[in-house]
Structure formats: structure tokens, C-alpha cells
Amino acid sequence: MTTTESISRPATLPPADEMYAAILRRDPDYDGVFFLAVTTTGIVCRPTCPARKPKAENIEYFASVRDALFAGYRPCRRCRPLEPAGTPPEWLRPVLERVEADPEARITDADLRRDGVEPARVRRWFVANHGITFHAYQRARRLGLALGRVRLGDDVTAAAYAHGFESLSGFREAFRRVFDIAPGSAKHVAAPILVTRILTPLGPMVAGANDDGIALLEFAERRRLERQVRTVSKRLETTCTPGDHEWLRRLEAQLAEYFDGKRTTFDLPLVLPGTDFQRDVWAELRDIASGETRSYDAIARAIGRPKAVRAVGRANGDNRVAILVPCHRVIGADGKLTGYGGGLWRKQALLELEARTERPART
Template identity: 45%
Template sequence: MITDAQKQEFYQALLDKNAHYEGVFFVGVQTTGVFCRPTCPARKPKFENCEFYKTAQEALIASFRPCMRCRPLSHPGQVSDLVRTLVDAVEADPSRRWKDRDFEELSVDASTARRQFKKRFGMTFVEYARSRRMGLAMKQIRAGDAVIDAQLNTGYESSSGFRDAFSKIMGAAPTKFTQHNKILKASWLDTKLGPMIAIADDAGLYLLEFIDRRGLEREVERLRLKTKVAIIPGVTDPINSIRLELEFYFDGKLKVFKTPLNLLGSSFQRSVWEELMRIPYGNTRSYMAQAASIGKNRAYRAVANANGANQLAIIIPCHRIINSNGDLGGYGGGITRKKWLLEHEASHV
């Protein structure tokens, strides 16, 4: 999590074009839709139009595309021909899901692309393309209901690329819905631990996840397939409810969530999730103890898998499950967030 003090520090480094901050942060510019390195030569944006990220992948998922002047996906002062070719190919068709034949058409070796992107940017090229595709969909979710082609054309070469990417993830282009369609709605929620996506209908919440969670796109697709409906940007009463409750939770003023939920899972998974919600605020429990609590003493691995299938972060508090030896164990939102959540709850018991 980037603090307010760090944002001020990063903004000053941006104004100074301070090369010492190369690789430390990237800045997303709301007015242009691009993200840049600290030494970008372009005219500097106002502070209120900046969003700061520690990795390029975070900036991509937040809907920003690479700046064409400072090229944040290349080493400072050096533009890789391979990187430029692949990034340009993604921008030409953001909705593409890359296969080996796609690399062959560009005369690029897939393993070389994977290795170079991983070494330089901490993600493979396929992960980059996926993050870009997800970011396009998140742009519309973040903007709300309106689909304004003029705005999309300002930030992207074609709004059709945006609509294609959106429909790949959400099920249909956002302009193709009428009041007769049964739909789920998705909203972007800003929190102290980073942005989250909430998906709900008028009756209850289906999904609440951190935007940068690994595998989020697959989670959304599974939800869409299970419910057999498409997902569009919008707001429902459960989304408004969880937005408010999260504000109180992060301020240490809420310990039990009341937002209505829709739990889509097997009877075993639901039993695990319901038991998770019985773990008192500020407490932790081991996987083995969690298995015993539902009468399945030997099923702690299955319990761990059910925890991992949880699509309602924080509300269903799988962050309260730790290893028997006291280690934190895994967490879909990242260990840093898990540690923060546990310390936050312990300090407000």
C-alpha cells in the first residue's frame, strides 16, 4: 500500500525527473490514460490527476496503457525491439488471448518473450496481455454506467478494442444491454489496501476481490458461467452497502458485515465459508482447527482449497486462517495485505 507521504515523495521525484526512482514506482495519469516512468519527459500532470503504482502490472490492471514517450516497459534509454513489437500488437488487438501461433505470426519466439518480460518486469508477456485486457474492462467499471466513445477514443486507438476486451471478460459489450436483460453489475471500490471490484445483483453480493488478485479474470468468468448472465458496469443496493461497510471496517468501526451475500459453491464450500464468518473479529484459526470446526478433522487440505475458492474477500475472512506453526500461510490478496488485515483487526478488538 502506498501511503499519502509516499505519494507526495513520488510526485516530487516525478517533477524532478529523479532517475533514482526508476523501478521504484510508476505513475498513471488520469487525464491521458497512460502510465509513465519517473523520468518521463512529457509535461507533468497535476498531483490530483496522478495515481502511483509499484509495478507496471498494477498500472495496467488499473486501466492505464504504456506511455509512448518514456516507454515504461523498456529499460531507461533503451527500447527493446521485441518489447515494442509485442506491446504494439497488444494495443492493436487488446482482446486477443495469445497462443503460440500468434507469436509465430510476428516471428517471435514465445519462450524468449516470456523470459524477457519476466526478467525485466516481473511478469510474463501473457500476464502483461491479460493485465492490459483486464484493465480495459476495469476502465469501464471504474467509470460507471456511461459508455462514451469520444472519451474512449481519447485514451485508446479504437473504442471497438475496448468493447471487445470488455465482452471477453464480462460476457457482452457494455452497449448491448436493455432493461429486459438479466444482468449483474460491477463497481470499482477504492480502499486503503488498494482498489477492489464488487459484483452484485439487486439481492446480494457475488464477488468482492482486490483488482490485482492473480486469477481475477478467471474468477469473473466462472461467476458469469455459473449465473449464466453478463456483467456490466453499475451499482446496486448491495454494492452501495458494501462500499459503506468497507469504509467503516477500514476505520476500525465495523466488525461484522451485514451486506446480503450470494454464496455460489458446493455444500462443502458453503459450510467452510459460513464457518469462516463465525471466527471472531481479531482472532485467527489454523487450517486443522477450521476442519475440526465443521466436523471434518482430516479434510484440512479440502478446507484450504475451499478457502482459496472464496470470492468475497474480507467479508468471508479467510485472512484469519493461518498455519499451525503460527506462520501466516497464503492469501489470494497477497501476504502483505493479510498481515495488515490481521494487525488492523487485532488493534481494534
Template identity: 45%
Template structure:
């Protein structure tokens, strides 16, 4: 896992040196290209600020990165399992196929065996991997200004209705409803814990959510209403800033975010979100402790509801709030992400402990 790896600087030096000692033990995700590589990759070396390091291929895939075609980081897993090798090869060779269980069965593979193999190696099923790739390619095509029909073909959807339905599930609207630019702009960014949708205006970040969060379509609909329909594709400076600051955060170089945030909620809800931002990285609170800190000790349940309504993940750290017994509870991005975030942030607690100031 990320927090068990050597420091970012150590791993970046190993990347520059193509140190074989880290082969299979660490991988680098490059935000400028969207690919992940072995540290021994012969490709031109990226800048340090564009690199995030992980201990497993599964973490790289969950973060939305594609395997490098020069160093083939997924090759060892494929070599150890003929089914994985055949399916990964087919996925690359036939991007036009809308993969289903029928296609897997037609290749002669047992569905349950394939599902277990991919889950074990990559943390997701083959069909989940294929669907994520298609949706991202469609979103990127639209963001670059392509027509809906061209984006549909780029994403390998057989019909406009299927493409519209997939987009509606993700973003809560048809792709044709998302024009280029607008008062608010939505863009797709990657993180070590998975792909996110960021929505910003020219001056503030309004939303940051993991793409599979069930509440995302509803949240985007509210922002569309707020902007009187003027929500489009693209990015403003706050999206660039959050992408850069997230890289620093996951690299262990800083837990402070300086992006101006736009909160959309009741006065009480906004107070809860401000209180969340006051919890230092590496520390946690219970819902009742948060309510007491706000001077509202009887409002524990209301605080919990406001916590769950947060639509700016990571920056408004609702993951730092636990149940009364210290258990992980109620995180829209998934409890596994909440656990990883708490573990990652422990490095910042250690840093404060050794800070002589």
C-alpha cells in the first residue's frame, strides 16, 4: 500500500536510475500521460510532480491509469494466468467491442474463474475494467470538443441510446446536454484512489466526487440548476490547482489545500463542512465530538447527515469522522477508500510529531 512504500523522492530516484530492485514492488502513475509503468521503463522520464507511486497494479488501475505499452507492467500477471493474458490482449486488440459475459464465455473461459482471477490480481473484474476504459474515453472525447456521435464511437458504444444511458448514469444528463465551457465546467481527473469528477467556476471549486458515487448525478443536477443550465465540459484554474495539490497530498508532500471552495447547502450544513476542514490530517473525530466542537452537542444526527451530504471529497475531509465506537461508517466513496485515506494521512501526524516548531 502507498504508505508502506519508500518516500516519493527515493522512488523517483529509482525511476530515474531504472533500478531493477523495485521491479514488481512499485509502479509509477504519470498524470501527464495517464499511464502507469514499471520503474525500469525505458520511456522518457516524467517530471517528479507528475508521478504518483503505488505498490500494486490494482491501485494503479483503480486510480484510472492505463498500462504502459513499452514496459508492459501487467505482463507478469498475464504470464501467470492464460485467461488474464488472453482477455487483456483481446481488450487491447478489440476496443470496438462492448464486452459482456457472453464474449468472455465465447472465448471458452469460465465466468466465475475469470471474475476471481481479475479481482485477485487487479481489484476489479474484467468487465468493470472494460467499462471504465470506455466511459473515460467517451468523456475525454467530449471534453476535447468531439461531437457526441464521434465520442460514442471513441467509447465503443454500439448505439447512441446506450451511450446516452451510460452517461446519464454517470453524470445525470445526456452527453448532448454538456457543451464546451460554461459558468461551471466539469472535467475528469485521476487520483491514487480512483477517478473523480471536478466541477469548478473561474474562481472556486464546487464539486469533487469519485465517478462511481451514487449521489453524483443528483449533485450535478443541483449544480446545473444553480448555473441555470450553464454547466459544460472543460476546466478552469481551480481544477488544475486541485489536481496539482492532490498529487502533493498523495506524495506525502502536504495535506493543505488552498483552493477556494464553493459550498452549496444550508447554513448549518456549511458550518459542519467548515468544522470538518478544521480537523487536522491524521486525526479523527466522532460525530458527537464534531457536534460538541460546533457548540451543538444535541445535533449529532444532523451533523452526520450534513457529513454525508458533502460533495467536495478529500478537501472537506468527511473521511476523518468515525462512529461512536471508532468504526468506519458512512463514506459515499466506499469504506475501503476511507480506510486508505486514514492510513495515508498517518504520515502527516508523524511529520508533526517530528516538527521542532
């Protein structure tokens, strides 16, 4: 079992002890450099927050408020991490308070106007300060609620369960709202992809399957998750709906063995709709054994498209079934980890786990 101590900090942030020291002295130089989320309270703060200092082991660090929101945290009411440092816009306050009072409610442009706030102004402020629209912000809050933030092995699990949405039924309900699912909609022809949440030591994953096999497995806080869900739905001409399936139960059991260091391969059917090129790349990825890595160049050569290294990188990133299609085993030619949709720290943790896991003797 991996420990969360060594893997919970993304590579792009300052060292954890440096960040913690900055928090203790409320160092304004670090404002905007990182945000701290407190696992016991579910709140994300600036390093300069006047609130009582959390214990180091209860902090999860983020490079942006946005990432913290997608991971299920809510903005602190005291240090207001959503506002640019030093310039709290009074006019926006009622809007933010309205979101926080009921994060599941959808605030429409008409609602904003009724509150005397011009929707275009709200949109501009969010785009300028956070690179997302107000509607995307609301979606992020709902998605965060839906996905929860429980980690197996954390001693905060009990606190997290008090959150309400940590229950599976709460997750399903929230997922349905987040993804605007219209049950029984006539345009859907194939059986729906049933989607559930699977807890892992690296954070919650969202998994989807139909009778044909596993169609989706993503780390829950992944920014692109929403798009991935829509892509699967579109490609299979079906919808994603919260539910359970035999394949999902087997997946959960096999993932538990994998994270326990007792499994190196998965025997589950996969549903991988994509272009011929993507399918070639994904097939090649599945040939990389646990404990091994390969470069993008090597994959490009193996599929007979030696010049298509960048396209291989894109197809790798478009993989919708993490771990089972082991896109984390592809690294740069120089040995650097390069990117990973679920975050570089997860890629590193998966590779370390696989390096430690004993492979069965070849027969």
C-alpha cells in the first residue's frame, strides 16, 4: 500500500516544508503561488489566511483554487481565495455567497439580474481572475461535491463522510445533476454507461461500464473528466448514468489488489471507441508490461508511424481508461515523466507502485 505522505504533493509546487513554513508566518509572498486545502474541514485557503493553522498532515496543496474546487473543497469565507489579493470586489460578494449557500443550485443570468448584478460582468471577472466562466465555476463546485474527496487510509475519512455527498447514493444523485442526464431520452440507442465511484489510495476514481466492458476510468479530480464523460457518451451514442454493474464490481476488486501490490494485469473487457490511430496507440500501450516504461517515440515506431510522435502523445492523453490502458507507462525519451491527465504525482506514484509489485513469473 502506498503512503499518501510521499505522493500527495504535485511536482509543480514548492517543497511541502517550505509551503508549511510560509503558512505559519502568513507570508504574503506565497499568495497565489499555492493554496492549501484542509482535509478535515473541506476548505481551501490562501497561505495568508488568518484562521487557525491546520496540522501539516491535514493539508493538501494546490497550485490553483480551481484545482482545489475540482477536488471537492470549498473556498474559505475568511481569506476568500477566489478573490485577487487585496481587491475584494464588493459587488460580487452576494453572488459568491449565493453559490456557497446552495452549491447545487444553478444560478442563471436571470437570477443574477434579479440580484442587480450584470451577468457579463460576473463572467468577465471569473474569466480574468480564474480562467473559467461563472457557469464553469458553478459546475466545478457541483462536480467537486459529486466526486467527494475521500482517500482510503486517511484518518479523515470519518470527517469526510459527514460531508453528505461522500455516500454512494449522494454521489449518484450529484453526478446526475452535474452531467445534466436526462433518463430515458429517445436519442440514446445503446445501453447506458453505468457510472460509479471507486476509492483508491490516490484519490477517488470515476468508473463507467456497460455490458460490453469498462468504458471509463479516471481520477475524479481530473479537470477533463467532464469532457471525457461526454466523449464516451457521444462515441457510443449513449448516455452515462449513475449505477452499478458486474464489470464495475470486478474492476473495484482488481484495482484494490493492484494498489495492494498483488496484481499486475487486469482481465476485464474494455470498450475503447476511437479513431483507428487512437486504437493503434491504445493497443500498443496495453503491451507495456507493469514495471516497464516506454517512450512516445518507441510507441510511434511500433505502430509504424515514426514521425507521429506528437499525435501519439495526444492519443495517449485521450485515453479514457486509466491504469488498465497504462498511459502512465509512457515517458519522455529523456526519461522525464512528462504529462499525465491525473497529475504527475499520480503518474509517479503508479510507476513506483508497479516497480515494487512483484510480477508473476513468465510461463
